[in-house]
Amino acid sequence: MNKEKMKFKMIKFRGNWKDELQYYQANFGRDYLTKTLKDLKDKNKWKKLNKHSLFHKNYNVNRNTRGFVDPKHMPTLEKVRGIVGLNDCQVVILKYDQGQTNLYHRDYIPRHEHVERPDIKLSVRKEVGLSNFERLLLMLEDRKPGQYMQIGDRMINKWQAGDCYIYNGKVDYHSAGNCGDHPRWVLRITGEPTEKFNKFLKKKEIKI
Protein backbone atom coordinates (compact mmCIF):
# COMPACT_ATOMS: atom_id res chain seq x y z
CA MET A 1 0.00 0.00 0.00
CA ASN A 2 1.19 3.51 -0.82
CA LYS A 3 2.71 4.94 2.36
CA GLU A 4 1.85 8.51 1.35
CA LYS A 5 -1.80 7.52 1.34
CA MET A 6 -1.57 5.56 4.59
CA LYS A 7 -2.68 8.29 6.95
CA PHE A 8 -3.28 6.02 9.91
CA LYS A 9 -1.95 3.10 11.88
CA MET A 10 -4.18 0.24 12.95
CA ILE A 11 -3.96 -2.00 16.00
CA LYS A 12 -6.37 -4.88 16.52
CA PHE A 13 -8.12 -5.20 19.89
CA ARG A 14 -9.56 -8.60 20.74
CA GLY A 15 -12.17 -8.91 23.49
CA ASN A 16 -15.86 -9.29 24.13
CA TRP A 17 -17.59 -6.01 24.91
CA LYS A 18 -20.75 -6.56 22.88
CA ASP A 19 -23.09 -6.93 25.88
CA GLU A 20 -21.66 -3.80 27.51
CA LEU A 21 -23.07 -1.46 24.86
CA GLN A 22 -26.61 -1.99 26.17
CA TYR A 23 -25.67 0.22 29.14
CA TYR A 24 -24.78 3.18 26.91
CA GLN A 25 -26.25 6.52 27.91
CA ALA A 26 -25.87 9.72 25.89
CA ASN A 27 -24.64 11.63 28.94
CA PHE A 28 -21.85 13.72 27.41
CA GLY A 29 -23.65 16.39 25.39
CA ARG A 30 -22.20 19.29 23.47
CA ASP A 31 -24.34 21.87 25.28
CA TYR A 32 -21.75 21.57 28.01
CA LEU A 33 -18.98 22.58 25.62
CA THR A 34 -20.92 25.52 24.21
CA LYS A 35 -21.81 26.72 27.69
CA THR A 36 -18.21 26.58 28.82
CA LEU A 37 -16.95 28.32 25.70
CA LYS A 38 -19.47 31.11 26.18
CA ASP A 39 -17.70 31.96 29.40
CA LEU A 40 -14.77 33.19 27.34
CA LYS A 41 -14.61 36.97 27.22
CA ASP A 42 -13.29 37.01 23.67
CA LYS A 43 -16.31 36.29 21.45
CA ASN A 44 -14.19 35.82 18.35
CA LYS A 45 -12.18 33.18 20.14
CA TRP A 46 -15.41 31.48 21.16
CA LYS A 47 -16.59 31.45 17.55
CA LYS A 48 -13.27 30.12 16.33
CA LEU A 49 -13.09 27.33 18.88
CA ASN A 50 -16.71 26.38 18.44
CA LYS A 51 -16.71 26.70 14.63
CA HIS A 52 -17.31 23.02 13.99
CA SER A 53 -20.29 22.80 16.34
CA LEU A 54 -21.71 26.05 14.98
CA PHE A 55 -21.50 24.71 11.43
CA HIS A 56 -23.59 21.68 12.37
CA LYS A 57 -26.06 23.89 14.18
CA ASN A 58 -26.38 26.46 11.37
CA TYR A 59 -26.93 23.77 8.74
CA ASN A 60 -29.21 21.80 11.04
CA VAL A 61 -26.96 18.76 10.77
CA ASN A 62 -27.68 15.94 13.19
CA ARG A 63 -24.60 14.96 15.21
CA ASN A 64 -23.67 11.71 16.92
CA THR A 65 -24.27 11.27 20.64
CA ARG A 66 -21.58 10.56 23.23
CA GLY A 67 -21.54 8.80 26.56
CA PHE A 68 -19.09 7.92 29.28
CA VAL A 69 -17.89 4.41 29.96
CA ASP A 70 -19.59 3.03 33.03
CA PRO A 71 -16.89 0.93 34.78
CA LYS A 72 -19.49 -1.13 36.65
CA HIS A 73 -21.34 -2.33 33.55
CA MET A 74 -18.57 -1.89 30.99
CA PRO A 75 -15.49 -3.47 32.59
CA THR A 76 -13.93 -4.58 29.30
CA LEU A 77 -14.16 -1.14 27.73
CA GLU A 78 -12.87 0.45 30.93
CA LYS A 79 -9.74 -1.72 30.66
CA VAL A 80 -8.75 0.11 27.46
CA ARG A 81 -7.93 3.23 29.50
CA GLY A 82 -5.07 1.48 31.24
CA ILE A 83 -3.75 -0.30 28.16
CA VAL A 84 -3.01 2.50 25.71
CA GLY A 85 -0.53 4.50 27.83
CA LEU A 86 -2.13 7.93 27.72
CA ASN A 87 -2.10 10.34 30.64
CA ASP A 88 -5.38 12.06 31.53
CA CYS A 89 -7.03 9.47 29.37
CA GLN A 90 -10.59 10.26 28.38
CA VAL A 91 -12.66 7.34 27.09
CA VAL A 92 -15.98 8.15 25.45
CA ILE A 93 -18.43 6.00 23.51
CA LEU A 94 -19.70 7.55 20.27
CA LYS A 95 -23.02 6.38 18.87
CA TYR A 96 -24.09 7.29 15.35
CA ASP A 97 -27.75 6.56 14.66
CA GLN A 98 -29.17 6.87 11.16
CA GLY A 99 -28.53 10.39 9.83
CA GLN A 100 -26.04 11.31 12.53
CA THR A 101 -22.67 12.62 11.46
CA ASN A 102 -19.49 14.39 12.40
CA LEU A 103 -18.64 16.44 9.31
CA TYR A 104 -15.18 17.05 7.80
CA HIS A 105 -12.98 18.62 10.49
CA ARG A 106 -9.70 18.61 12.39
CA ASP A 107 -9.46 18.15 16.15
CA TYR A 108 -8.62 20.57 18.86
CA ILE A 109 -8.85 19.65 22.50
CA PRO A 110 -9.55 22.58 24.78
CA ARG A 111 -9.18 21.79 28.45
CA HIS A 112 -12.90 21.95 29.18
CA GLU A 113 -13.47 19.27 26.53
CA HIS A 114 -10.83 17.12 28.12
CA VAL A 115 -12.89 15.98 31.06
CA GLU A 116 -14.70 12.89 32.01
CA ARG A 117 -16.74 11.38 34.74
CA PRO A 118 -16.68 13.36 37.96
CA ASP A 119 -14.87 10.52 39.72
CA ILE A 120 -11.84 10.87 37.47
CA LYS A 121 -9.63 13.86 38.12
CA LEU A 122 -7.65 15.22 35.22
CA SER A 123 -4.87 17.79 35.18
CA VAL A 124 -6.16 21.29 34.54
CA ARG A 125 -4.53 23.09 31.65
CA LYS A 126 -3.94 26.79 31.72
CA GLU A 127 -4.66 27.56 28.08
CA VAL A 128 -7.72 26.84 26.00
CA GLY A 129 -6.43 25.51 22.71
CA LEU A 130 -4.30 22.79 21.27
CA SER A 131 -2.47 20.52 23.62
CA ASN A 132 -0.16 17.56 23.17
CA PHE A 133 -2.71 14.81 22.78
CA GLU A 134 -3.37 11.64 20.85
CA ARG A 135 -6.76 10.40 19.81
CA LEU A 136 -7.64 6.81 18.89
CA LEU A 137 -10.86 5.40 17.49
CA LEU A 138 -11.71 1.82 18.39
CA MET A 139 -14.48 0.28 16.30
CA LEU A 140 -16.85 -1.58 18.64
CA GLU A 141 -18.87 -3.41 15.99
CA ASP A 142 -18.32 -4.67 12.44
CA ARG A 143 -19.20 -2.13 9.79
CA LYS A 144 -22.81 -2.23 8.57
CA PRO A 145 -24.26 -0.80 5.30
CA GLY A 146 -24.45 3.00 5.26
CA GLN A 147 -21.64 3.55 7.78
CA TYR A 148 -18.67 5.62 6.65
CA MET A 149 -15.45 7.17 7.88
CA GLN A 150 -12.81 9.36 6.22
CA ILE A 151 -9.25 10.10 7.29
CA GLY A 152 -7.20 12.38 5.05
CA ASP A 153 -8.00 11.33 1.51
CA ARG A 154 -8.91 7.79 2.57
CA MET A 155 -12.61 7.01 2.32
CA ILE A 156 -13.40 3.98 4.45
CA ASN A 157 -16.38 1.61 4.20
CA LYS A 158 -14.83 -1.53 5.64
CA TRP A 159 -13.85 -2.26 9.24
CA GLN A 160 -14.30 -4.91 11.88
CA ALA A 161 -14.98 -4.82 15.60
CA GLY A 162 -11.66 -4.30 17.35
CA ASP A 163 -10.00 -2.25 14.61
CA CYS A 164 -8.35 0.71 16.31
CA TYR A 165 -7.41 3.65 14.09
CA ILE A 166 -4.59 5.92 15.21
CA TYR A 167 -4.03 9.07 13.17
CA ASN A 168 -3.06 12.69 13.58
CA GLY A 169 -6.44 14.37 13.94
CA LYS A 170 -4.81 17.74 14.51
CA VAL A 171 -3.39 17.67 10.99
CA ASP A 172 -5.50 15.28 8.96
CA TYR A 173 -9.08 16.25 8.24
CA HIS A 174 -11.54 13.48 9.04
CA SER A 175 -15.25 12.75 9.24
CA ALA A 176 -17.73 9.99 10.03
CA GLY A 177 -21.40 9.28 9.66
CA ASN A 178 -24.15 6.73 9.38
CA CYS A 179 -27.08 6.60 6.97
CA GLY A 180 -27.83 2.93 7.60
CA ASP A 181 -30.39 1.20 9.79
CA HIS A 182 -27.96 -0.02 12.48
CA PRO A 183 -26.14 2.24 14.94
CA ARG A 184 -22.40 2.77 14.51
CA TRP A 185 -20.46 2.32 17.77
CA VAL A 186 -16.98 3.71 18.40
CA LEU A 187 -14.82 4.09 21.49
CA ARG A 188 -12.94 7.40 21.36
CA ILE A 189 -9.75 7.46 23.43
CA THR A 190 -7.93 10.74 24.05
CA GLY A 191 -4.94 11.63 26.19
CA GLU A 192 -1.37 12.75 26.44
CA PRO A 193 1.17 10.21 25.19
CA THR A 194 3.68 8.57 27.54
CA GLU A 195 6.53 6.16 26.91
CA LYS A 196 4.01 3.35 27.41
CA PHE A 197 2.00 4.74 24.47
CA ASN A 198 5.05 4.49 22.21
CA LYS A 199 5.39 0.83 23.19
CA PHE A 200 1.66 0.31 22.60
CA LEU A 201 2.06 1.68 19.06
CA LYS A 202 4.55 -1.07 18.22
CA LYS A 203 1.97 -3.76 18.89
CA LYS A 204 -0.23 -5.28 16.21
CA GLU A 205 -2.77 -6.93 18.45
CA ILE A 206 -4.02 -6.42 22.01
CA LYS A 207 -6.17 -8.80 24.03
CA ILE A 208 -8.48 -7.26 26.62
Next chain:
Amino acid sequence: MKDIIVDVITQTPGEFEKPSTSYKGRKYRSIIFLTDYAVAQFVEINNKLITKWKKGQIYTSNSNEEYASLNLSLKARNFMAAYHDSKKITVKDIKKALKTQCMIK
Protein backbone atom coordinates in the same frame (compact mmCIF):
# COMPACT_ATOMS: atom_id res chain seq x y z
CA MET B 1 -40.16 0.44 -22.49
CA LYS B 2 -41.17 2.68 -19.57
CA ASP B 3 -40.35 6.39 -19.40
CA ILE B 4 -37.17 7.57 -17.78
CA ILE B 5 -37.68 9.06 -14.31
CA VAL B 6 -35.24 11.78 -13.31
CA ASP B 7 -34.64 13.14 -9.79
CA VAL B 8 -32.54 16.27 -9.36
CA ILE B 9 -30.91 16.22 -5.95
CA THR B 10 -28.89 18.66 -3.88
CA GLN B 11 -27.27 16.96 -0.94
CA THR B 12 -26.17 19.56 1.59
CA PRO B 13 -23.67 18.66 4.38
CA GLY B 14 -25.09 15.81 6.47
CA GLU B 15 -27.77 14.79 3.97
CA PHE B 16 -27.97 11.21 2.75
CA GLU B 17 -29.73 8.50 0.80
CA LYS B 18 -30.10 5.46 3.05
CA PRO B 19 -29.03 2.06 1.64
CA SER B 20 -31.68 1.17 -0.91
CA THR B 21 -32.57 -1.13 -3.77
CA SER B 22 -35.42 1.06 -4.98
CA TYR B 23 -35.18 1.44 -8.74
CA LYS B 24 -38.70 2.85 -9.15
CA GLY B 25 -39.78 -0.12 -11.27
CA ARG B 26 -36.92 0.33 -13.77
CA LYS B 27 -33.95 -1.91 -14.51
CA TYR B 28 -31.18 0.64 -14.07
CA ARG B 29 -30.30 3.74 -12.10
CA SER B 30 -27.76 6.23 -13.41
CA ILE B 31 -26.18 8.98 -11.36
CA ILE B 32 -25.09 12.04 -13.28
CA PHE B 33 -22.65 14.07 -11.22
CA LEU B 34 -23.31 17.81 -11.47
CA THR B 35 -20.41 18.84 -9.22
CA ASP B 36 -16.84 17.54 -8.98
CA TYR B 37 -15.94 15.12 -6.18
CA ALA B 38 -14.92 16.52 -2.81
CA VAL B 39 -13.33 14.44 -0.05
CA ALA B 40 -15.90 13.16 2.48
CA GLN B 41 -18.67 12.84 -0.12
CA PHE B 42 -19.61 9.17 0.00
CA VAL B 43 -21.32 7.37 -2.87
CA GLU B 44 -21.50 3.59 -2.58
CA ILE B 45 -22.88 0.97 -4.92
CA ASN B 46 -22.80 -2.69 -3.94
CA ASN B 47 -20.22 -2.09 -1.20
CA LYS B 48 -17.92 -0.27 -3.63
CA LEU B 49 -17.13 3.39 -3.03
CA ILE B 50 -17.08 5.73 -5.99
CA THR B 51 -14.65 8.64 -5.64
CA LYS B 52 -12.84 11.29 -7.67
CA TRP B 53 -15.68 11.79 -10.13
CA LYS B 54 -15.88 14.76 -12.43
CA LYS B 55 -18.89 16.90 -13.20
CA GLY B 56 -20.82 15.33 -16.11
CA GLN B 57 -19.76 11.74 -15.45
CA ILE B 58 -22.43 9.05 -15.37
CA TYR B 59 -22.39 5.91 -13.23
CA THR B 60 -24.98 3.20 -13.87
CA SER B 61 -26.06 0.41 -11.54
CA ASN B 62 -28.60 -2.34 -12.06
CA SER B 63 -31.55 -3.22 -9.91
CA ASN B 64 -29.70 -6.01 -8.07
CA GLU B 65 -27.29 -3.51 -6.61
CA GLU B 66 -27.78 -1.59 -3.37
CA TYR B 67 -26.85 2.09 -3.36
CA ALA B 68 -26.34 4.70 -0.64
CA SER B 69 -24.79 8.14 -0.32
CA LEU B 70 -23.85 10.49 2.49
CA ASN B 71 -22.33 13.93 2.30
CA LEU B 72 -19.86 14.48 5.16
CA SER B 73 -18.06 17.33 3.40
CA LEU B 74 -18.76 21.02 3.98
CA LYS B 75 -19.87 21.52 0.37
CA ALA B 76 -23.18 20.71 -1.31
CA ARG B 77 -23.20 17.80 -3.74
CA ASN B 78 -25.49 18.09 -6.77
CA PHE B 79 -26.49 15.16 -8.90
CA MET B 80 -29.31 13.68 -10.95
CA ALA B 81 -30.56 10.14 -10.57
CA ALA B 82 -32.19 8.67 -13.67
CA TYR B 83 -34.18 5.44 -13.52
CA HIS B 84 -34.44 3.70 -16.88
CA ASP B 85 -34.81 0.39 -18.73
CA SER B 86 -32.26 0.79 -21.51
CA LYS B 87 -28.78 -0.47 -20.62
CA LYS B 88 -27.05 2.70 -21.82
CA ILE B 89 -28.14 6.27 -21.27
CA THR B 90 -26.70 9.60 -22.38
CA VAL B 91 -26.89 13.10 -20.91
CA LYS B 92 -29.02 13.99 -23.94
CA ASP B 93 -31.55 11.25 -23.05
CA ILE B 94 -31.71 12.51 -19.47
CA LYS B 95 -32.15 16.14 -20.49
CA LYS B 96 -34.97 15.11 -22.84
CA ALA B 97 -36.65 13.04 -20.11
CA LEU B 98 -36.28 15.86 -17.62
CA LYS B 99 -37.84 18.34 -20.04
CA THR B 100 -40.82 16.05 -20.64
CA GLN B 101 -41.16 15.38 -16.92
CA CYS B 102 -41.19 19.14 -16.16
CA MET B 103 -43.75 19.84 -18.86
CA ILE B 104 -46.09 17.15 -17.51
CA LYS B 105 -45.80 18.57 -14.00
